[in-house]
Amino acid sequence: MDTVIRLNNITKIYHVGSEDVHALQSVSLEIHKNEYVAIMGPSGSGKSTLMNIVGCLDTPTSGLYELNKTNVSEMNDNQLARIRNKEIGFVFQTFNLLARSDVLHNVELPLIYGGVSSSERKKMAREAIGRVGLTERIHHKPNELSGGQRQRVAIARALVTQPSILLADEPTGNLDSKTGDEIMALFDTLQKEGNTIILVTHEEYIAEHTDRIIRLRDGNIESDQAVQNKRVAVTTGKIG
16 A cells, blocks of 8 residues: 655654743654544644644654655755645635635635646636535635535635645534534545545544544654544535
8 A cells, every 4th residue: 555644753842932842752653545544632732733744834853754755854945835735735624715716716726826827727626626516606705605615615725736635624623513524525525536634633523534543642642543433424415
């Protein structure tokens, strides 16, 4: 099985005033292609730091991070930005959509930054929007969409560059349970289609949709286990 992420003895130390905060302490793990993984832990456990390093938003103090067999642990900011735009799709709890732009423009944004031509990026954006079931809303603006639809737009934007990894940070945190189930059903489908998905959540029932749960505590991996009774998302099929 292809390894897409390999962390070896990753340590992250933040200097806060005169104090050193050890956010991660010699963390090692591998995530394979098409895996569906949840990262859990209490506040201060290191899960946000781990996601920032995996997402190339931050660099480790020490240790090796390989993304698709490329050493990214010592890259500079410009190199990391290129890797992020090419290899990683981000889904945030707060959607992070442009209020004055329609669905199509919001989804094509990463391609604009990537220098893709107008005709090609519109084609790619329409395909991504179709994957999340929002073709009929393509010219709507965020304030004309429900919370679930806005999160689907955010997921389409994350998918549009055809990244090898999808990182989702509390993707159902701002949604009611029914709409959250619809978003989790969408993630289930994306994983079946071949996406590698890493989900940060504090909700056990959300984590149970994945195949594997990594639990952090005090900057260390407390446990790393397969999900025994995987939860299946129940959805009405409507785009809520």
